[in-house]
Amino acid sequence: MSTLHGLGIAPILSFVWALCSLALHGAEPEGGLFRKGTEQETAWYVVNSGKPGPVVMIVGGMHGNEFAGARAADQIRHWPIARGKLLVVPKANWTGLKAGIRYIPNVDRDLRDLNRNFPKTDEKNEAKGALAKEIWELAKQNKPDWLLDLHEGSDFHQINKKSVGSSIIPTKGKGMDEAVKKALAAVNATIEDPKKKLVRLRYPVNGSLARAAHEKLGARSMILETTIKDQPLSRRIRQHRLMVHAILEELDLAKGGIHVLTPSSSGKQTVQRIAIYDAGGTGRTAAHSLEKVLRLMDNVLIRRIGPPEIRSGALSQFDLVVFPGGSGSRQAAALEDKGKTEVREFVQGGGGYLGVCAGSYLAAHNYSWSLKIIDANTVDTKNGHWRRGEGMVRMELTPKGRKLLGDFPKLVDVRYANGPIFAPAGASDLDDFEPLAYFRTELAKNGARVGAMVDTPAILSGQMGKGRVLCISPHPESTKALHGIVRKAAGWLIERN
Numbered sequence: 001m002s003t004l005h006g007l008g009i010a011p012i013l014s015f016v017w018a019l020c021s022l023a024l025h026g027a028e029p030e031g032g033l034f035r036k037g038t039e040q041e042t043a044w045y046v047v048n049s050g051k052p053g054p055v056v057m058i059v060g061g062m063h064g065n066e067f068a069g070a071r072a073a074d075q076i077r078h079w080p081i082a083r084g085k086l087l088v089v090p091k092a093n094w095t096g097l098k099a100g101i102r103y104i105p106n107v108d109r110d111l112r113d114l115n116r117n118f119p120k121t122d123e124k125n126e127a128k129g130a131l132a133k134e135i136w137e138l139a140k141q142n143k144p145d146w147l148l149d150l151h152e153g154s155d156f157h158q159i160n161k162k163s164v165g166s167s168i169i170p171t172k173g174k175g176m177d178e179a180v181k182k183a184l185a186a187v188n189a190t191i192e193d194p195k196k197k198l199v200r201l202r203y204p205v206n207g208s209l210a211r212a213a214h215e216k217l218g219a220r221s222m223i224l225e226t227t228i229k230d231q232p233l234s235r236r237i238r239q240h241r242l243m244v245h246a247i248l249e250e251l252d253l254a255k256g257g258i259h260v261l262t263p264s265s266s267g268k269q270t271v272q273r274i275a276i277y278d279a280g281g282t283g284r285t286a287a288h289s290l291e292k293v294l295r296l297m298d299n300v301l302i303r304r305i306g307p308p309e310i311r312s313g314a315l316s317q318f319d320l321v322v323f324p325g326g327s328g329s330r331q332a333a334a335l336e337d338k339g340k341t342e343v344r345e346f347v348q349g350g351g352g353y354l355g356v357c358a359g360s361y362l363a364a365h366n367y368s369w370s371l372k373i374i375d376a377n378t379v380d381t382k383n384g385h386w387r388r389g390e391g392m393v394r395m396e397l398t399p400k401g402r403k404l405l406g407d408f409p410k411l412v413d414v415r416y417a418n419g420p421i422f423a424p425a426g427a428s429d430l431d432d433f434e435p436l437a438y439f440r441t442e443l444a445k446n447g448a449r450v451g452a453m454v455d456t457p458a459i460l461s462g463q464m465g466k467g468r469v470l471c472i473s474p475h476p477e478s479t480k481a482l483h484g485i486v487r488k489a490a491g492w493l494i495e496r497n
Contacts, residue, residue, distance in 0.1 A: 031046045034134040057142065058088045060089065073090040089138075120212070121215055153228070172220075204223050289477050355470070374471060395411070412482065437458040458472070
C-alpha cells in the first residue's frame with residue numbers, strides 16, 4: 001500500500017527469488033556451468049586480468065533464502081580487476097534461490113544444506129552431493145588464494161547473539177587481519193547505529209566451503225554476513241560490495257569503484273537495463289512486487305538500487321529507473337539534493353522514469369522536495385486529504401493509453417492506495433502531460449473532497465529533455481490481469497526517441 005507521508009504493508013503471499021539478471025539456462029557463459037542440463041544448472045564466471053596475481057573465489061547464494069550475496073556476486077562479476085583472477089559463482093544454490101528456501105530442494109535431508117556438504121576437518125577431501133562436488137572440483141582445480149563466501153543472517157549479531165548476521169567469520173593466514181579490518185572499516189563507515197555495525201567472529205562452521213577451502217586447499221577464507229532484518233535488499237547488496245571491494249583493494253586487485261552494477265556496454269545494446277529504487281521511503285514489498293512483474297520482460301536486467309548508487313552516478317548504467325509506492329517525501333529526503341539532481345539529469349539525458357503512487361508524487365512539480373520532471377501538480381492533499389483511502393476503483397484508458405499500454409475494456413478495476421490526483425502545473429520549462437487513463441470512480445475518506453478524483457488522470461506521460469516520464473497513481477502491479485500495463489509502460493519508456 002502506498003501513502004504520501006507514510007507506508008502501508010501488503011501481505012506477502014509468497015517469497016520468491018526475483019531474478020536480477022539475464023537468464024542463465026541454455027547459454028554458455030565465459031566460465032562454465034555446474035550441473036549442466038539439470039534443474040540445478042547454474043553458472044560460474046572467470047574475470048581474468050591477464051596479469052600475475054592472486055586467485056580470488058567469490059561465492060553467493062549458497063543458501064537460497066539469502067538473496068543479497070547472490071545479487072552482489074552477480075554484480076561483482078562485472079568488475080574490472082588490475083591483476084590476478086576472480087572466480088565468481090553468483091547463484092550456487094540456484095533451485096533454492098528460485099524457491100526462496102535455505103536448502104537445496106528435492107534432495108535427501110542429509111544433503112540439503114549445501115554449505116555443510118564440503119570436506120570436513122579430519123575427514124577425506126571429498127564433498128557430498130552432486131552440486132557440492134562440482135563446486136569443490138572447481139576450487140581444487142584453481143586453488144584460490146582467497147575465498148569469500150557471501151551470506152546473510154536473520155538478525156544483527158550484536159543485538160541477537162543467536163544470529164551471525166552482520167559479521168565477518170574468517171579463517172587464518174597471512175594478510176587476513178588486515179583484510180578483515182579493511183572490510184569492517186569500509187562497511188561500518190556507512191552504518192550509524194553502533195549495534196548494527198559488523199563485527200569479527202571466530203572460525204567458519206565445519207562442512208562449510210570457507211572452512212574446507214582453508215583446511216584442504218590452504219586458502220585464506222571468510223564468510224561475509226549481512227542482516228536481512230529491517231534492511232532493504234539494496235542496502236544489503238551494497239554492504240557485500242563494500243566488503244569485497246575493500247578486500248580486493250587490500251590485495252591490489254581493485255580497478256574501479258563499488259558501483260559497477262551491470263556489464264560494460266559494447267556494440268549494440270539488446271538488454272533492457274532497469275533500476276528499481278529500494279530504499280528509504282519505499283513500502284516494504286513495493287520494489288519486490290514491481291520486480292516480479294518487470295522481470296518477465298524479454299532480455300531484461302534488473303538491479304535494486306538506493307541513494308548511494310544514485311548519488312554516485314550509477315543511473316548512467318541503466319535505461320529506466322522505477323520509483324515504487326511508499327512515501328514520496330521520504331524517498332526525496334533519502335535521495336537528498338544530489339540524488340534528485342542525478343535523477344533529473346538522467347531523464348534529461350534520455351533515461352526513462354516510471355513512478356507508481358509515491359513515485360508519482362516524487363515526480364510531480366508542486367512540492368519543494370519533488371523532482372519536477374513532469375508538468376503536473378497534485379491536488380486535494382492538504383489537511384491529510386491525500387489519505388483518500390485504499391481499495392478498488394475504476395479507470396478508463398484513453399485511445400493513446402490503449403495503444404501504449406494494452407487494449408483493455410472500457411472500464412478497468414484497479415487497486416488504489418492514496419495515490420496522487422493530478423492537474424496541470426503550467427510549468428514553462430516542460431511540455432504538457434498527456435493523460436493515458438482517467439479515474440471514473442473514487443475513494444474519498446478522511447475528509448477528502450468528494451468528486452475531486454473522478455475524471456482526473458490515473459496514468460499520465462510527459463517528456464523532459466530527451467527522456468520520458470510515466471506516472472501511475474494506482475497499483476496495476478497488484479492485479480495480475482493488469483501486469484501488462486506495467487511492462488508495456490517500461491518498454492515504452494526505454495524506447496529511444
